Amino acid sequence: MAVATATRRARIEEFDTTPESMMRRAIKAGLIGGGAAVYLCLVGIVPRFDEREVISGLLNLGRTILILTVLATGYLAARPAKVLPGQPEPPAPKAGVGLTAGLVSGAIAGFLTAVLLLLGDAIPMRNVFVAVTDRLLDILAFGQNVWLGALLQILFAAGLALVASGVHLLRPALRSAFLTGLVTVLMASLFSTIIDQILTGTGEYVRLQFLDDTGWLYDGDALTVFGTILLFVVAGALAYSRATRGSLIKRRMEAVPEAQRTTVKLIAFALIAAFLLVLPHIAGRFISDVLGTIGIYILLGLGLNIVVGFAGLLDLGYVAFFAIGAYATAMLTSPSAFTEGPLTFWAALPVVVVITTFCGILIGAPVLRLRGDYLAIVTLGFGEIVRVLVISEWLRPWTGGAQGILSIPDPNIGISLPLIGGPELDTPQELYYVILAFCVLAVFVSYRLQDSRLGRAWVALREDEQVAEAMGISIIKTKLMAFALGAAVGSFGGMFFAAKIGSVFPNSMVLLVSILVLALIVLGGMGSIPGVIVGAIVLVGLPEILREFVEYRLLVYGAVLVAIMILRPEGLFPSARRRRELHEEEIEEAQFEARHGETTGAPVVTAGGSEDVR
């Protein structure tokens, strides 16, 4: 097949170790890397992020991003040829070839950014590309004049890429130490706010001076030079010892007798639980607030995960249930809404769940017979209809129109504990516990559902509707259950959203919420419960903490969806079953190779599939 041959031809190149093909790959990597760097400049990420320091007085985030792009370029350009399964390991390419490849790719990438610099200086690009500011040109030129800057740009990029390509020459343990150190420094700097806060919070608790005062590590938002070196060395050393002597935890765990492992796991769980319980106290108000938001999205994610992950029904209008949950809560509890005697939050809760579940069935019922992608579009339509209705003048007496509904009460339990006189549940910290409790509940329910009879019916349905029906599964009932349960879990997200913000506005009920929830499921891995949690932390938590990131969050969500689907469709934390499904073909192919590869002298090309996900 023509399609297959083209991809295979591309694959063969990846396995070729001759200097010529290495050079071709280096040029390609340089063009892609340079293109990426120019894109990051034009789209405004580089100048915008440059307002934040990474290492105090030395390095800003904008330049860091350019540096990372070039490093990745050099690293990929000099990547040694892949080893084919069942083939003898090819002779290692000479060190010089890899280094030259890195150098060439870096020089090309640097040349492209240099061209951008010269162009930006020569013509008023700002009229079209709003991000090409003097600041950007200044960053690109290293504060020098343009021609010197352009030259520096090429040399700098070539040098960095050379270093990155040299990483391949290191022993694996050293390489992993180097990379770990780099990532640790970057993370520590990006999350300075939260790490600083937690260190200080813990310091106050345990009265340790060096924790309480983190001046040695952070200067404002940025790392100090001393902190950078310290982190890099410590993290690198740990990674090195881990790589040379194996993971300490793993070895200890293996030493523990089989019978006691459950105990160890329980202790680990207890530690996590304890950490989650004390977190808001050491983390402070702002981070508790962020954690609450993450929790709301975990609830939404778990709900959508039932529909998309378990049952395989792509629902793009999930925001509808979020909106219905939030608005129902608001209308039932807010004194400003139309109800005569507003209910308390907890009295409204069962009513809201019933309403949302009913809406789930109502929306689900007519679309049950639709095939996957049509279902997606119809649900998207439903989501938009809900939004348009909520914002319209028509329903204003009930929904408040564009102004929304205000003064939603806190989820006060109405009882007062004898000693502490609370809990009022009105601070982010207290609300965090309530949301946490519901998240734990939702996680528990999800796990139980996954392996229940219904959960297995969903899997069967996802795989093949007609076979499932022939096996006696009622399609209608099973699909409706997915919609109803998904809606019910999602309604909790809506309810806590209403209670947490204290008001609901139609502007919070946009398609973007559906897509964000979908993105976090996709990132973590569809059908994977830990994946939902990780996805929510990454996609919801990060933009809250990295304020510079906010403008570009949509860009990143889009990129995440595309990249994950192409590179790793099972997500970062896939459920075992999903991984098997998505790699079935490759596993089969590999098995086929293993059986027949040597006897028939199978051509090199057919084995290429085992490396990349298609």
Add this chain to the structure above:
Amino acid sequence: MPGGLVATEATGRRIGIAARLPIRKIILWVLSILIIVGVILGSRATLQEGAYSAANWRDFVILGVAQGSLYALIAMGYTLVYGILFMINFAHGEVFMAGAFTSFFLARPLAESGFLNSNPVIAIGVLILFSILISVVTAVLLERIAYRPLRGAPRLVPLITAIGASLFLQNTFRGFFGARVRGYPIPEALRGRWDIFGLPILRTQFLAIVGAALLVVALYYLITRTRTGRSMRAVGEDKEIAALMGINVDRVIVTTFVIGGGLAGAAGVLWALVAQQVNFFMGFFPGIKAFTAAVLGGIGNVVGAAVGGLILGVLESVAPFLLLEGAGVPSVNQIKDAVAFTVLVLVLIFRPGGILGSAEEEKA
């Protein structure tokens, strides 16, 4: 789907009354009766009230036709790609936006230098060509980077990718050109109205209708009469067999994206002239509406997409006033967007094959 029906009937006795009174059918019936009653009552009330003159209605319809012919033009991209790859190219609206938004930066200097007013025909032609170029490049890159690696993947995978690509493109252009709305320059020759057979039509709208009609006819000719069109249809029929017949499948798929992107680019300039403004978000709703048009006419069908576009455009501009105003709904214009979505939902529920397709066609 037929298999599904058989299975239900075979096990019907055991499932009992629930199967004999299928809940879905009941909901559908109730829904359709409600809609019909609502339509009749609403239109009667509006017409009795007489809030709008005949001239108002005529303008609504003309606006609808102009809007609809642009929907039709964009819908071609959805329908062609769906006909060949069986995927919803959710990012097609962004391909349209890319051309329109970028062409603004050529239109502005043209207007400032006075060329747009002195040579409107050449200027508009150049703008359309430029817009087509940008849209085609966007569409081809989209196919190359985002869709080609996923050919043959489970169906939802490319759809999710397409949604991601849509978001990515939108925000890329926002980053490139800024978030504010830009006023698109209109040549003096296109201001005001023309009398066409006694109908006064806004000149920009007339241009949109004529331009779209010409392009759709050209496309129809291309699909039905040329070698390229024949190989496109062959690939849509069966990729492997087409490849065996010596057709370069990859090239045909790229051609499809080029044609769809080109039409979207042309639609972009026409749209910008009618709406007189462009911004990074302008592709999203037209994209979904054009998809609705494609589904309405029967996706995969070029004539269907054209018909669907016109129907949707007219419905959208007439229905809110005709049906809802009389029912006492205030500010019906706000609900305009909901019309398209309601049409989409109803078509997919009642007749997923579209108007020109068979009722059961798209169930496989």
